Amino acid sequence: QVQLQESGPGLVKPSETLSLTCTVSGGPINNYYWSWIRQPPGKGLEWIGYIFQSGSTKYNPSLKSRVTILLDTSKNQFSLKLSSVTAADTAVYYCAKNRVGLAPFYFYMDVWGKGTTVTVSS
Amino acid sequence: SYEVTQSLSVSVALGQTARITCGGDNIGSKNVHWYQQRPGQAPVLVIYRDTNRPSGIPDRFSGSNSGNTATLTISRAQAGDEADYHCHVWDSSTVVFGGGTTLTVL
Numbered sequence: 001q002v003q004l005q006e007s008g009p010g011l012v013k014p015s016e017t018l019s020l021t022c023t024v025s026g027g028p029i030n031n032y033y034w035s036w037i038r039q040p041p042g043k044g045l046e047w048i049g050y051i052f053q054s055g056s057t058k059y060n061p062s063l064k065s066r067v068t069i070l071l072d073t074s075k076n077q078f079s080l081k082l083s084s085v086t087a088a089d090t091a092v093y094y095c096a097k098n099r100v101g102l103a104p105f106y107f108y109m110d111v112w113g114k115g116t117t118v119t120v121s122s
Numbered sequence: 123s124y125e126v127t128q129s130l131s132v133s134v135a136l137g138q139t140a141r142i143t144c145g146g147d148n149i150g151s152k153n154v155h156w157y158q159q160r161p162g163q164a165p166v167l168v169i170y171r172d173t174n175r176p177s178g179i180p181d182r183f184s185g186s187n188s189g190n191t192a193t194l195t196i197s198r199a200q201a202g203d204e205a206d207y208h209c210h211v212w213d214s215s216t217v218v219f220g221g222g223t224t225l226t227v228l
Contacts, residue, residue: 035217043221044208044219044220044221044222045157045165045208045210045219045222046219047210047216047217047218047219058215058216060216060217061123061216094164094165099170104153105153105212106153106155106170106171106212107153107212107217108153108155108167108170108171108210109155109157109165109167110167110170110176112164112165112166113164114163114164115164
């Protein structure tokens with residue numbers, strides 16, 4: 001049973017870069033797609049982007065200019081970097097494993113981490 | 123960009139059937155997935171690809187998708203079903219979530 005655990009600073013200053021890591025246990029990180037999703041306080045879910053084993057990525061267009069997702073297969077981890085943060089980036093950040101089909105196409109999150117709260121404040 | 127709409131809240135009497143909808147233009151042509159999120163917890167997948175239940179999800183949960191509406195149906199509602207329910211689709215190379223629906227069991 002794959003399990004995911006997010007880690008990283010809980011407080012980030014405005015204009016700085018938010019950095020989080022997701023550690024995957026119970027299975028290899030290869031052969032799957034991995035996503036980051038966030039949820040601002042009292043609001044709905046927002047998908048940030050995914051990475052695949054080849055290192056290929058796709059990002060939410062609304063965040064694309066500020067987001068980088070990287071994969072470290074040696075550590076069974078993937079990471080999120082979000083630059084130039086503002087208070088609007090305050091949220092619970094989740095990492096998740098994806099299930100993807102190509103014909104027909106489908107994409108969903110079948111395993112989620114417990115989430116980590118990140119507050120942007122000086 | 124594609125929009126997915128959900129009612130803010132739905133109420134259901136204990137033991138009755140709750141229906142939570144996810145609306146979008148011709149959403150019936152897309153795969154819709156549903157997540158349950160209890161207060162203070164991470165989302166859990168309850169329905170994938172319109173109608174499929176992951177292992178461990180009770181058969182009280184079912185899904186359908188046609189036309190402009192996808193529906194998550196919860197039969198014999200229990201107190202433990204109180205939660206936020208989120209749907210999502212894939213469109214134009216991105217995940218689009220609905221705003222989420224809060225289910226209250228009376």
